Amino acid sequence: MRVRLLSLFIALALFPLAAAAQDAPAQADEAAQDAAPAADDDPDALDAGAAKVPLEEIRRYVTVFNAIRQAYVDPVDDHKLMSAAVRGLLFDLDPHSAYMEKADAEQFDEQTRGSYDGVGVELQQMPDGTLRVVAPLDDSPAERAGLRSGDRIIAIDGKLLRAGQSDSSAPLRGKAGSKVVVKVVRGEAGEPxxxxxxxxxxxxxSVRSKLLEPGFGYVRISSFQASTAADFAKxxxxxxxxxxxxxxxxxxRSNPGGLLVGAVQIADELLDKGGIVSTRGRESIGNSRFDATPGDRLHGAPVVALVDAGSASAAEVLAGALHDNKRARVVGSRTFGKGSVQTLLPLDNGDSIKLTTARYYTPSGHSIQALGIEPDVVLHPDGAQRRPAPISEAELPGHLAAEPGAMEGDNAGEVLPGRKPIDAALLELKKMAGVAVDAPKPAAAKAQ
Structure with a gap:
């Protein structure tokens, strides 16, 4: 299947705008002079130009910038001040748009290739600087230490995380074999x-497999990397x-996502026809649609997609594609609801910005954003008396809102660890395959 490189196309389309914007403060006065109307200028043309370049806001920025340089109690490096300003532009947009210094961008790229030094956890930086655990990777230091989806990291090596940091998770990376201590809050009122x-x-x-029973297979996908689709097929x-x-x-379950192309290719391996996913943004270049090509690697054998509250982004795209095409039954808990597309835009100094540019839509036109995928068969954690702190995109401060008319509400799902959800999924799979399933036997009555 030929998959278009959507992120690259968007980056190429938007990068000139980003590059031009870097020179805006220095050119504010010149731009203001250029925008001054001559006596016979067309007022409508002037309004259109002013709408493109917010000169008054740029003047205000230059005023504050110069005031800090001249009057702040200690000297401030121009580069540091400008970097802080650029981060501020992205800070209040949504939780997934961020400024990434060169080292962070390289780390981001390494993770998609599946090899890097760290603790192996997908994190979401909160506005207060703390880190929300989306999901620990399978058999990673984070999972072995006991980190769970929904945990909140408030300090690293004794240093409290605070708002305004470009990347609070940076101290988690380091030489293999070294130790790092994190302070964690679990639940709404848990003690650190x-x-x-x-x-x-x-x-x-990212892919592991086995036979659950003769004829019934199991494939675990923990994240979507460059090689995930090829490994799945093998x-x-x-x-x-x-x-x-x-x-x-x-x-x-607890698959935080990754490369969209991996989810699209795996969906194509299981679908003979139909849509897979579409994206819609403000720029037409961000509007795209991916469709399946003929050929089903399972030849129509039924599929159960097992999901939970930690299933996000590309994992939701795959589950939604299989569900909407009636190719799979979704079993588990409502997914995370991260239905937005991020594009990495490189800057001339080696840094990058990660910018939300579009929303994902399932083949039926359902927006995943802040809603997630609702399962056909709902499961609950074994022995759980009440749900802990909600784990969903809709709970993130400043999240990109669901589409108008959609009710976000209290739609958070639950994390489903352990073997029992797999057994429940296998039971559902057997029903779909027409295999007779024995009903659970009632407990024997105690002797009188």
């Missing part, structure tokens, strides 16, 4: 506690080397 993590070289194996073929599968459990 410390966890010690030993950094490691994270070589995330492992599905290996599962049915001796005989075609009668059904497949696709485990997407």
């Amino acid at each position: 506690f410390d966890l010690t993590l030993v950094r490691d070289t994270i070589r995330a194996t 492992q599905v073929d290996a599962l049915q080397k001796d005989a075609p599968l009668r059904g497949l459990v696709l485990d997407l």
